[in-house]
Amino acid sequence: MTVIQAIIQVFILVMILSGGILAVWLRDLLAAVIALAGASLLVSLEFYILQAPDVAIAEAGIGAALTTAIYVIALRRTNRKEKE
């Protein structure tokens, strides 16, 4: 039981890390926003596994819907490609 739970935790943490690295590394800012949305989605799943459903609901609302919306509206006003 505990072994499987540890494996689940490791999988989720690896995916959060890869999402964050992608968000920094990608030059296309829309792709970076999508990677950030994926990372916050998985952060919410991690809160959920740690048995804090209220925090998970808050993270879902803020991370998946609100942050993505704000970043996309900001992209609309500026450039999509990052300059070197």
Place this chain on the structure above:
Amino acid sequence: MIVDPITFFIVAACFLLFMIVSMVRLGLGPTAGDRIVALDTVNTLVVSGMIVFAAAYGEVIFVDVAIIYALLSFVGTLYVARYLEGGL
């Protein structure tokens, strides 16, 4: 005889494996459309994984998180899609 909770944990671990495969496509998709498809797949997998976890822990309130997640992740997908087609 009722299923042991360890079954649900194994199923959830399989879901996480599929999520990793989808994250690969999120990383190397050539266009933004490919990345949104991958994000949508991860959303669906997370929602059904949350339902399975709720059965594993035996708590009702956990399923409500899944319902809210299913509706809110849709909003995020729609925002990026609207940006891509030039509306918004």
Place this chain on the structure above:
Amino acid sequence: MNILIYVLFGIGLTFNGLGAIALLRFPDVYTRLHGATKATTFGSIFTTAAVIAYGFARGGPAFDTLAIHAIIALIALLITNPTGAHAIARAAYRSGVKPKYAVVDKLEEKK
């Protein structure tokens, strides 16, 4: 009952895995959407059905509530998933991604 739950989980996991593999194997956005949307929706129906069967088999108010809420989550998933796929396909077409290896493209002729 036990065997039913295992079989439902098996079918669901198979189709979810196919959806994830389809994401890697197909060549362009539209075909990937085919694989991802259909296979993951169908697989999610089966895994959620397994949870619903588990809830009703356990019995009691708490587990009945779990099963009913799982049904509502499934309905939400069934409504939002094809709509999101349609939105992504339209956005991809309007942002200028042409379907690869296409033999016919009527939408191109319209514009």
Place this chain on the structure above:
Amino acid sequence: MLAFLATTLVAYILYLILTMFSGSFGLWSLGELIAGAVLSLIAGAVAFRVAFAKERAGEANIFRIFNPVRFIIFLVYLIGPFFFSMAKSNFDVAYRVITGKIRPGIVRISPGLKTDLGITLLANSITLTPGTLSVDVDEKNGDLYVHWINVKNPEPSPAEVCGSFPDWVRRIAE
């Protein structure tokens, strides 16, 4: 007025389903019943213009959806032909994932539906059934542009792409 009542009723039923098995007063407790009534009144007052917008529905009588006969037909449609073709579509997708044989293209079909609800239902059904994915809709005459993964005929009839679905949808929503 009728739109407001219908929205309130739907919201109240949804609230009652969500809070089932919560108390001693039958299936629900008294506090849940009162709170649900107040909340669904607020929801109805806020949302009835969006839920039953007349100018976008196409025709005058938009409350046909509440006809119970249509509901029963809808359930039969969901369980019978829709679920069957969904299963078929998944084996089709499995075959194409394993072998990699595709011949894609975007075709146009004109099913001849008029109401918004009918077009939405048909487009979502098409997305979940074998080898097809709705890409765009022509809002003037209700034509659908469909991405077909295995094109057999560049100018197909609706029956060739989605089987008997337009007839079912016409029975449900028009």
